[in-house]
Amino acid sequence: MADDAGPRRLRTRTGCLTCRERHLKCDEAQPVCARCQRGKRQCVQADAAKDSFRHGHNPSRNVQGFTNVRYGERARTFDGTAEWVGVPATLDFVDETEAVASGYAGSPASTAGDNSASTLSAQAALSPDGESSSAVVYPPRHRTLSSSSHLSRATSLRSPASNPQTSDIYRTQSHPSSSVHNIRSAGSDTASASQQLRAEENASSTPPETIVSSVQTKRLEDYEQAYLIRVFAEQWGPGLDSMDSDRHFTFEVQRRALHCPILLYAILSVSSLHLSRISNYDVSLAERYYEESVRLLIPMLTDPSNAEHANLLAATVILRVYEQMNVPMYGNDQECHLSGSTALVSASSPPPSIGLRDAAFWVYLRQDIYMAILNQRPMKVDLSSIPSPDAVCLTSQSSDCMWARRMVAIMAHIVAFCFGDGDKSVSKWDELRALAHDWDARKPNSFEPYYWRDRDVEAGRYWPDYWLTADWHVSGNLYYHHGQTLLLIYQPHTLPGIGGLRHRRKLEKDILAHARVICGICASNKLSEARRIAGHALFACGPFFTDRKEQSLILELLGSAEKENGWPTGTVVRALVEEWRGEV
Incomplete structure (x- = not known):
């Protein structure tokens, strides 16, 4: 009987604090969740969620002190002598970066210099022949955002998404690790990724063989990433290309990934997750690569013109593979990236009969067929687009x-x-x-x-x-x-x-x-x-x-x-x- 099992444990809204800090989905197991157990991390449990707002954790409503200090061992109280200042009705929130901080010392020249350097770095990364490839080479755990990224991020927060039908899918449904990133994702990385996406698309109007021979190919300097790209080409490329004699997912996406961070991290996430499923490879690497790809992907969806880009649809169907492979971990499939592919297909013109976008469309269609049969539900794709x-x-x-x-x-x-x-x-x-x-x-x-x-x-x-x-x-x-x-x-x-x-x-x-x-x-x-x-x-x-x-x-x-x-x-x-x- 259900009554014999004792009182039901209240569900936490965010899982353990360790997973929340790392922007990962938590299975909420106690005393140690599965992710913390695999990663051998200290699992700090959150309080059970009873109400939408916990005023006990609000310093302004907790003047008597917070006795059960658990959240990083900090008491959430204000001192009784604290001074309060007036707040205007309209606020603009700007992250304090080095560039902003330098303005406090009255050094506008230094701020301009930082922005100029960041702009030059981004322009170098856009050029197929550019020397700078830091946005591609280094894993997410080693990357830092330039000062201009924070300034542009503050600007983007004041601009609503121009294509809510597409971007809202990821803002409301996507993997929990991406929900925290969707506010802090628009920066120089995003702008660079968007321009790289457009440059790559313009360069890819010719057949793949011509592109490979005419565009100088960048090289990865990280052995781990190079190995993971090879794993993707050998283990996943042939399957995704099972109806494509040009082998776009086996050969073409590797070349594009050197110039497109979204594609690169999508590929790395699937490869590392694949290795973690069949060996003792560290699954946390897959999670980091996945988070970075989604972080770059979300702002791309706010621009309707991006729906036409082959790299975006290709990255989305690859991320869908990652999502499907994670079903055993979470027990359910939210189909977030499948919905994202559907939105991209619906917002764009019919794919051409050749090229990466066409190959990605047929992969997406097979993914939709798979889930429609498994869940015995209508297909997401509009049949008129087939x-x-x-x-x-x-x-x-x-x-x-x-x-x-x-x-x-x-x-x-x-x-x-x-x-x-x-x-x-x-x-x-x-x-x-x-x-x-x-x-x-x-x-x-x-x-x-x-x-x-x-x-x-x-x-x-x-x-x-x-x-x-x-x-x-x-x-x-x-x-x-x-x-x-x-x-x-x-x-x-x-x-x-x-x-x-x-x-x-x-x-x-x-x-x-x-x-x-x-x-x-x-x-x-x-x-x-x-x-x-x-x-x-x-x-x-x-x-x-x-x-x-x-x-x-x-x-x-x-x-x-x-x-x-x-x-x-x-x-x-x-x-x-x-x-x-x-x-x-």
Whole structure:
């Protein structure tokens, strides 16, 4: 009984003070939270929150003294002889920097000199050939803001966001570590990042190969960061590029990251978090890189023109990967960066058919499909912003990647049919089924397996062998069979009586046939993206498996995705085990 558990512990509003000071989300465990335990820090607990305002901690309302001194061992009281001064109705708050402090001594020249030096430093960082790369090279824990950053920050506080639809998503929903940064984020780093974003975009109007050869590439001086970029290129780039033969996330974002701090820290955060999931790498480094990327990202969203920049959307989908990987830590997925990507896509024109922004759009669409299936909710993306399946590719001359993207576009409409609020008619279902069958019938021969062998239970092969050539062939086939399972599960046709029972048995048989192919493709092509797609596919069709050996193999497949690829599959595993009633 709930009454036997004793009084419920009141929830603190900010978690422990140690996490609050570091701008991190706290799980509020007592006496030591998980983050402090991992970081071997002293965990200073906060008081339980009862009211919106705690006047006991307000010095002006606590003249008798504060007996339970815990917050840094400071008593929150004013001396009885304290003198009070009048305060004007309108105030401008300006951080006291070295530049401001120098003005007290009557040395305006020194202030101007500091600002000029800061301006020259920022201009040098903007140039592709500039020598200054301090905004990129040093980790967040070593960086300091110049004096001009504080002055411009004070100015920005008096200017409302010009694009609240985009920026408010991060101000109200984002990772707790970013909520403290959104006021102190607009500075010289922000201005520099914005100008770098624009300069990078202008320089990237040519194909990636031309850019790499024509723009002088900066070099990282920090070995740790260089290593983390390599980890991203090897472990995450291929998966994000599973429908992009130009490999923008494997090659292009590395080059751009040398000139774009937002991209750099997004990449470093995912790489370091990945290593912490599969090894003993310090997770606090991932948190620092993540905080820095979000700190630079938030002010970018206040300018509507930034929605068109490829670097911004690419950084947001990379940060979304970080957000998804953190689900096991916090137990829920707020989808903040997915909402941020949605706002960027909605506020911009349709992406071109080539380039990083186009590649980032298709990554975002797959991320939205994943969460719509996992949460059985409508998709966030506006379907009108998705190229219609017929518009993606229609000829045999189209590239294999375009054919794979066409299947993803079809999949998006299937997911919208299953979980959205739109047309649920039989005719709409028939239309989607015809689109999927047409894709399967007309796809290039390269999508066929170069080796196939049917399952043989007696020989111990529970999944068919399904060997494919390239990543996009794997992803395209997985989405096709996944789409077929969803259409069968959400088929609107109903038959009464015995005929209905027979019809349902046939449906279950067809669903299992497609589900086994999904498992076979994933087992035969040990790609990280294949495992991620199979994860949300099995969330939908896994409950139809009744054979205990198959159930065990599915759990083994999902476990390998988490152990070897650092991808969280606990939600899917728990859901399947519950469906199977703990028989495994």
